[in-house]
Amino acid sequence: METEKETSLATTAAELRRRAEEQLTPKTPEAGLTSTGDETQRLLHELQVHQIELEMQNTELRRAREEMETALEKYTDLYDFAPVGYFTLDRDGVIRAANLTTANLLGIERARLLGRRFGHFVAYDARPAFAEFLTRVLESRTKEVSEVALLKGETYPLFVQIEAVAEASGKECRAAIIDISRRRQLEERLDILHTDLAARATELVAANIELEAFNYTVSHDLRKPLTLINSYCQVVQELCGSKLDDQCKGYMRDMYEGTLRMNRLIDTLLDFSRITHVEMHHEQVDLSTMAKNVAMELKLTAPERRISLRIQEGIVANGDAGLLRVVLDNLIGNAWKHTGNREETIIEFGVTDSAGKPAFYVRDNGSGFDMALADKLFIPFQRLPGTDAEGSGIGLATVERIVKRHGGRIWPEGEPGAGATFYFTLE
Template identity: 65%
Template sequence: MGTDKNRLVESDKLRRRAEKYLIAQGSEKSASRTVVEMQRILHELQVHQIELEMQNTELRQARDEVENALEKYTDLYDFAPVGYLTLDRDGAIHAANLCGAALLGIERSQLTGLRFGKFVTKEHRPAFNAFLGKVFASKGKEVSEVALLNGKKQQIVVQIEAVATASMRNCRLALIDISERKRAEKDLERLNTDLTNRAAELDAANIELEAFNYSVSHDLRRPLTLINSYSQEVEELCGDKLDDQCRKFIQEINEGSLRMNRLIDTLLTFSSVSRVAINLESVDLSARANSVATELKLAGPENRVTFQIAAGIVAKGDPGLLQVVLDNLIGNAWKFAGSREEAVIEFGVTAVDGKPAYFVRDNGPGFDMALADKLFLPFQRLSGTGTEGQGIGLATVERIVRRHGGKVWAVSQADKGATFFFTLGEILANIAS
């Protein structure tokens, strides 16, 4: 009995020890799991904290970008050279930029709530109201022009471009000041009217000029022809009865009538230069200059003149009018230099300001450069040269050259000849090589 009782005691003791051991073992494992779990949770918290910091950084960057964009938009909106306004359906102003406020002549802070129609002139208000209704009835942009009276009671004309917002509660307006353009259009319209009137006056003047030319060509030539014919008839019928003085008078009458006839031809040519149509063609100026030289030599074989004409000078212009230019310029050189011994007349081309300039040069007496600005005026004659003329030739040259888009000028030195230059607006070619 005692032995069994002892065994039971020992068994209880062993059981209690085993339970203590199991409890001890269980506590150690639980504690071990708690540390691992805490470490995992701490790691997750650290990762989450880093994620939050990164998100905060991105949010701050996004906020800065939005603020910069908003600042740029505000600057563009406020300082744009075009007036921007927002109106509701009743035309009340909800927002405006600085240019819009300036156009209306009122501080921007005082515009909110005011009706835009207040600034529209009375005669334009019905049209503006209809325009505003059209804007809200349409989904597209509408354009109109109205006159405004700003706060300073100054009238301006603006072009309005408007479009309704998506909600159709408001519309946005762009105002462009077109007052200067309108004034320019009126000025242009007035100029066009003046031009039309002057064109009509010019047509009338041309008709009168045609009548004058007809009168000169027929009514003046007829008495000249009669004078010349009767003076010749008198000389033939009464030749043996006339003394030397009478014959001299008759000769002067004949020569005077011939000079008058030549003057009439010159005047008709001069008057027709401004009216004749220009036909642009390729013109061989060298060949035409040689033709003029040949005619002059045949007409005045007693003059010992050497012509130096460059070959291959070709230009674009009206053949007939350019022939008149060469006839006058080379003819003038012949008149002034032809009577000199070893006279030389040269025709060529050079470069002036990078463009071809054609010239006729002679070694005649030249002229005073103080008279250069008068050379190309009608009826101007070079004094002191002893050469007769009507004073029309160079004026005719100037008109022809000007009609070709060019210019003509002359340079000279006393007793060292003169050179006449002219350019043409349409150049076809230079000297052939």
């Protein structure tokens, strides 16, 4: 029974003879006389056909050889100038073939590379591991990967990744070599950065412990003398008030009010330091109602002021109710302070869209600010030029911390004399 290959060869031979017959017929009309029985004429015809077949085969062979040479040239270029080094090792680790990239990586001419042991280029302390790797490649018959330190020019360390697989005979293996020196340098730098980061984290933990100790000192030790001064001021005022002149009474009043301001500042500092440590409890918060409550409490402190509140209804958000109350206390409180010189105070609270997310805002018709100085607004204790409203200078810094803890951001818009608007997002 004929095999598929034999059938294909027979078909090719029949096609070749057909083409030869077509070329011969116009040249030798008498070739059609092969059926007359003239043996000489038949043999001449067969010889001519065979000659044409040979010429056609030679033409096919020349074309096939040219195509093969072109393909080989392309393959050689791709092999030699590939961005990855390719080489072949025998069982003894001797280099039998290598492309130009491999020679460049090893810093040696290719002609001098062939026939040398690859282990000669491996760093001394890495040679036992490379020998084990080569043995594993030749025995496993599967692709193996290893990172190896090489000596480029005998001294320069070069880190490479070698991927190798054995040929079917098991006598040689083909390998690819990739320069990973840059990657190793980055990994080493990353390790250093991780070490530095761990050290800084330790320092931060220590700093937080010190901060907690400082908070304790502020909340206990510093309050004690302030309370003492405050009490003595009241005692002196009650016992000796009638004996003091107006100047002394003024001094006593300033001392008393100074202790109150210091106590408020201590409370503010403690609240600011606790913001990042307070455990958050997320829930649905009615910001519209919360804003109304904040505004009404402010109105009670100065009922004589004309104020117009424009609070949008139905604004809700997901967050920590206590922290969000601090946000509105500070933002609406700022609007209240900076509109004190207006005949009519206008404070708005609403929500708009920012990049597909709800952005809440507090707007006022107060003194405003220069946008060139906007970055300073969120720096603790930073007061803008021309700002004369009372305050500790850390309210907006506190707001920014809370907003960031909710995964959002805050930004201002303003113009001197034309009011200000503070926007913030949550998550």
